[in-house]
Amino acid sequence: MDFAILGPLQLTWEGHPVPLPGRTLPRLFAVLLLEPGNVVPQHRLVDAVWGEDPPATAKRQLQNTVANARGLLLRAGTSELETVGDGYRLRVRPEKLDALRFQRAARIAREQVAASEPEAGLESLREALDLWRGPALAGLTGRVIEAGALRWDEERAAAVEARAELELELATGLSVVADLRRVLDRHPYRQHAAELLMTALYREDRPAEALDTFEAIRRQLADELGIDPGQRLKDLHTAILRDDPGLQAPAKAPVPTAGRRRLPAPAQLPADSVHFTGRAGQLKALDALLGPGPQVAVLSGIGGSGKTTLALHWAHRVREQFPDGQLYVNLRGFDRAAPLTPLDALAGFLRALGVPTEAIPSDADEASALLRSRLADTRTLVILDNARNSQQVLQLLPATAGCVAVVTSRSRLPDLAALRDVRQVTVGTLDADESVRLLESLIGPERVAREPQAAQRIARLCAGLPLALRIVGTNLDGQRFSLAETAVALEGRDRLAHLAVEGDPTMTVAAAFDLSYQALEPEEELLYLNLACLPGTDFSKGLACALVTWEPATAERILANLVAAHRIEEFRPGRYRFHDLVREYARQKAESAFDPAALQRLREQVVEWYAKGSARLPVEEYRNIVAAFLEWNGHPTVSRLLTRLIEFADAGYREESPDSAYELPELAKVAQLAIETGVRSEEPMDAVRAYALADAVAYASGEMHQSKVYAEKTLENLRRTPHGDATGKARNDLATTLIQLGRYREAVSLLREAVVAAEHSGKRYVQVEVLTSLGTVLRHMGIFAEAEALLLKARALDAASPEGPTTVYPLLTLTGLYVDLGRISAADELCREIGEMLRGHPSKYYRARLYFRQSAVHSADGDLPRAEAALLRGLELVEQVSSWRHQLLYTYALAELYLETDQFDAARDALVKVEHLGRYETSETLAVKARVLCRLFSADGRMRAAVKYGRQAVDVFAAMPDPLRQARSLAALADAYAAAGDTEAAEAHRDQAAALFAALNLDPRSIAARAFQREQGAGAEYRATGRGPGEEPADGVVFLGDGARREEVLAAYRRVLAALGLEVTETDPPRFGSFFQRFRLAAWSDHRRTRAADLAAAVDASVGAGPQGGQVDRDLVEAVSRLIESLRYEQEAVVQVGSILVVKHANRITQRILTPEERARLQEGWTGVDLPGDIGGVLRACGVNPLVLTEETGPQGRHRKD
Structure with a gap:
């Protein structure tokens, strides 16, 4: 049976047409004949027959059509329709298909012309074109069929151009105008066809039509492609305008010679892929070859990445830019057949360019020089596919501008880049x-x-x-x-077994990788297989070099070779990885190449490198270590990897890195698996490391009770080893957990042992850690002097390390201690030092701890807005790193800060936000929360609940013991009792708090001490003498009311400063707004507001009528003292309640009882000032004799709640 597709589809048998009824059968034959001898998948056949809307039964109908086609073919016996995989292949003898006969005749014509036989070549081309009966597959439509038909139509156009060129060259006298016009009608951008048509028209004495032809193609190229005609076409246009004699037909056919001849432009590009997808970036890089700069590109990537497909797709896109031809050769660099030699490739190119076989030099260098000569001053595209190395490529490259070469290879061909200016284009995987x-x-x-x-x-x-x-x-x-x-x-x-086409052993991913593997040198193969055995997703240069016994320089060179050959990828400086499928392939190779002993040695090398590597591994190694442990768990020495995972649990999860997105639950699963293995192991350290990891994970997760269990197990198993807890690290870990659980005495006992052990071990970092832990717990226990000494020692030890300070923990704890002691300047300076140490550090956790300390410093210094801002920033960071315990502590501190400014709703909202974290509460966090609730319920008037939580806080802190926070809780409880009207209980708890503060020997300037100083000597001295220690009365007073206009208040404030003999400045105005709001809420909150008038009356009733009779009730002193406390955040303020006046200037607080004369002057000073009703009414209730209540100098800050 004969087949014809160069025109309408036609099948003939014994000279008679074979009918093809229906829609399906003709389209089936059309698609199969477009790719004779190739497998056509079913989906393409379905697409060709039915387009984008196939019926549900499409495949069944297709199978029936295939059966009908087989019946037709079997009768002829000249072809075979096969099923291959899920597709079909039609085998056709070349002489039975007109398209294959056309191809053969066109090829013979090119060879005849190249052999200086133009007349024979012309005859062959005429025979080839005579096979055409119209457009290919005329009458059949559809995306698949039309795309295939277009490919054959382009080959017909090239043959028409070649025949026309020979007709003109040989001056046969036959007109080629009509044929060339038809070509341009169907292919309007073919500049070579336009050139030939213009020449033919000129020779037929039709120059105007020739010029019109040039103008038409110039407009079309400009309008639709945005380009100008090629230089040859423009030169021809100029020659026609000049009526150049060289355009005339030769007098006779040229004599054949072995020299250079005008031949049909070679068009050797294989077909473009109809499935090409993506690669926008690479196509853009290739487009740059058309401009200035390098005109050689190397497309490199792993086998199967689509390098050839990309090169050919781009070549077809730009083929019109190369009218002198497109050369293509498969160099078979990675192929089952032997690689093509440069001389063989050169011979093929030269024959395509018209050099007779007998004229091709046998020396590769001479042949290369001839190729460069032939390509000089042309625009030719050269595709060198599948190159193995630079030697295979170098002699095939053109040397002049206008020509472009694209090389594809599995190697980046670094040697070529050293010799030629090339563009490197990496062909990676698709997204x-x-x-x-x-x-x-x-x-x-x-x-x-x-x-x-x-x-x-x-x-x-x-x-x-x-x-x-x-x-x-x-x-x-x-x-x-x-x-x-x-x-x-x-x-x-x-997976690789499924990535194969059934029945075609060459169509597999493994087969493609085999070709790359077979090209490895022995050293490259060894390193390649070793690297494939590494668990995890990537690896460092250091680990890669540690897997071999070579010199580091040799190992790095071989590693670089593997990268250049795309066996591995350096995706970041110093870090490498396999492509996912390449790793699987290489692993299979390694498992067959290595015996068990070799694999065990490799495991030991990896474990050794991780265990004894740098002091702090980069976070990127986390997943690799987890993968190594999970894969190798149970093998000897592998538990040593757990030590590194403990480091990540302790600190690594707080770091920031693009590749550190892991969670503690994952580590918890690893720890449980390690415990199951460790308890069965004969090596006790396996269990020690497993329990230590579980402890670290539980601690980092905030699971303190579980952490205690694991820490005890760690210490228990460690004591069974020959050296026990030689460094004290295990005791420190257990003690740290006990501190969080509020079991301070047990922690101190363990830590004192650990300090001795750490010093004997000489491990500096353990000493620093243990000293810091002991200093922390002693600070909480109120043993401030020893705590400071330990923390300073830890700081000095850390600073003396060869690499300089390595941790901020001692400084953070020392900062908290200085805030407790009222040494705010020292605490602020430490915060600055910590900030410098953390500059550029990625840790969110450390920065959160710093913000917490800065908040305490700002709060103590009276700057509540900055204190709140710092605390909120710290809270945001601890939320991001999932440090639940710190989130609780920071939230409770924020709630207390809101309570200080009577923002009760904000405090409630803060507590609600962390209700879901109840499982992470410890004794410490519960006690702090109880104190917050005591104060909050007291403000709400829910006295029973306030007292309940106040007692809870006191009891928990007392049991720890934590005397400072116990005293604060006693103060909160005392306030609750006082608000409930139980004066006796309030006084008793306040006395207990005062006793605790006295026992702690706090600096008098500390807020904690100042708040209760009136309960000590100052109050007694006042009652005896009417004056506090060292106090001088002040003259001239005015109240800065929150109802006054700012200008009036500022004027009154300046009068006060003048009366006190203090300098009045324009640049240091008082901070009005925050004080007004705070004072109003503090003095007249919900449960005290109704007592405003009563308080004023009590003041007047308590003060006698004369200078000798003035006595003030103790409860009244407490009430007024609360007002004094509200001033601690202000630098400048004046307050009056009844006859009592309080003045603060430059951190100096003075309290007075006014005389009637002073009252009169005061009233005169208020003229024009609009005071709110509550405060104005109190101020107008004037008192008598002047009497100094107390005087305090220089409160430097407020004691932190934590």
Whole structure:
């Protein structure tokens, strides 16, 4: 049977046409004949027959059509229709298909011309073109068929151009104008056809038409492509305008010679892929070859990444830019056949360019020089596909501008870059979206749309490798498996086995990788296999070099070779990885190449490198260590990896890094697996490391009770080893957990032992850690002097380390201690030092701790807005690193800060936000929370609840013991009793608090001490003498009321300063707004507001009528003292209640009882000032004799709640 596609589809048998009824059968034959001898997948046949809307029974109908086609072919016996995988292949003898006969005749013509036989070549071209009966497959439509037909039409156009060129060259006298016009009608951008048409018209004495032809193609190129005609076409246009004699036809046919001849431009590009997807970046890089700069590009990537497909797709896009031809050769650098030699490739190119075989030099250098001569002053595209090395390529490259060469290789060919100016273009894998789009083009978009999630899984499992996706697409198209079933198969143990086309051993991913593997040198192969055995996703240069016994320089060179050859990828400086499928392939090779002893040695090398590597591993190694432990768990020495995981649990999870996105629950699972293995191991350190990891994870997660259990198990197992807890580290870890649980005495006992052990061990970092832990617990226990000495020693030890200070923990704790002691300047200076140490440090956790300390310093210094801002920033960071215990502590501190400014709703909201973290509460956090609730309920008037929580806080802090926080809780409880009207209980608890503060020997300037100083000597001295220690009365007073206008208040304030003999400045105005609001709420909050008038009356009633009779009730002193406390945040303020006046200037507080004369002057000073009703009424209740109540100098800050 004969087949014809160069025109309408036609089948003939014994000279008679074979009818092809229906729609399906002709389209089936058309698609199969477009690719004779090649497998055509079912989905392409379905697309060709039915387009984008196939019926549900499309495949069954297609199978029936194939059966009918086989019946036709079997009768003729000249061809065979085969099923291959999920596609079909039609085998046709070349002489039975007109398209193959046309190709053969055109090829013979080129060879005849190259052999200086133009007349014979012309005759062959005429025979070839006579086979055409019209456009290819005329009458059949559809995307697939039209694309294939267009390819044959382009080959016909090239043959018409070649025949026309020979007709003109030989001056045969036959007109070629009509044929060339038809070519330009169907292919309007073919500049060579336009050149020939203009020449033919000119020779037929039709120059105007020739010029019109030039103008038409110039406009079309400019309007539709945005380019100008090529230089040759422009030169021809100029020659026609000048009526150049050289355009005339030769007098006779030229004599054949072996020299250079005008021949048909070679068009050797293989067909473009109809499934090309993505690669926008690489195409843009290749487009740059058309401009100034390097005109050689190397496309490199792993096998199966689509380098050839990309090169050919780009070449077809720009082929019109190269009218002098496109040369292509497969160098077989990575192929089962032997690589093509440079001389063989040169001979092929030279023959295509018209050099007779006998004229081609036998020396490669001479042949290369001849090629460069032939390509000089031309615009020719050269595609050198599948190069193995630079030596295979160098002699094939053109040397002049205008020519472009594209090389594809699995290697980056670094040697070539040293010799020629080249553009390196890496062809990596497709991204997820591109992978799905490629799958759509292979199996049809409707099928992907039915199972989009399965398609995404397949794309991920193919790791973006185009070859793998094409294989899956081929298999899916020929089988009834769903995408989901295919994804499940690929998720199995041997993914590579499923990435193969059945019946075609060359169409597999493993086969493609085999070609790269076989090209490795012995040293490269060894390192390649060693690296493949590494668990995890990537590896460092240091680990890679540690796997071999070579000199470091040699190991680095071999590693660089593997990168250059795309066996591995250096995705970040110093860090490397395999492509996912390449790793699986290489692992299979390693498992067959290495015996068990070699694999164990490799494991030991990896463990040794991790265990004894740098003091602090980069966070990127976390997942690799986890993977190594999970894969090798149970092998000897592998538990040593747990030590590194403990470091990550302790600190690594607080770091920031692009590759550190891991969570503590994952480490918890690793720890449990390690415990199961460790308790069965004969090596006791396996259990020690397992329990230590579990302890570290529980501690970092805020699970303190579980942490205690694991820490005790760690210490218990460690004591069974020969050296025990030689450094004290295990005792320190247990003690740290006990501190969080409020069991201070037990912690101190362990830590004092640990300090001795750490000093004997000489481990500096353990000493620093243990001293800091002991200093922390002693600070909480109120043993301030020893705590400071220990923390300063830890700081000095850390600073003396060879690498300089390595931790901020001692400084953070020391800062908190100085705030407790009222040494705010020292605390502020430490915060600055910590800030410098953390500059550029990625840790959110450390910065959160710093913000917490800065908040305490700002609060103590009276700057509440900055204190709140710092605390909120710290809280945000601890939330991000999931440090739940610190989130609780920071939230409770924020709530207390809100209570200080009577923002009760804000305090409640803060507490509600952390209700879900109840499982992470410890004795410490519960006690702090209880104190907050005591104050909050007291402000709400819920006295029973306030007293309940106040007692709870006092009891817990007393049991720890934590005397400072116990005293604060006693103060809060006393306030609750006082608000409830139980004066006796309030006084008793206040006395207890005062006793605790006295026992702590706090600096008098500390807020904690100042708040209760009136309960000590100052109050007694006042009652006896009417004056506090060292106090001088002040003259001239005015109240800065929150109802006054700012200008009036400022004027009154200046009068006060003048009366006190103090300097009045324009640049230091008082901070009005925050004080007004705070004073109003503090003095007249909900449960005291109704007592405003009573308080004023009590003041007047308590003060006698004369200078000798003035006595003030103790409860009244307490009430007024609360007002004094509200001033601690202000630098300048004046307050009056009844006859009592309080003045604060430059941190100096003075209290007075006014005389009637002073009252009169005061009233005169208020003229024009509009005071609110509550305060104004009190102020107008004037008192008598002047009497100094107390005087305090220089409150330097407020004691932190934590």
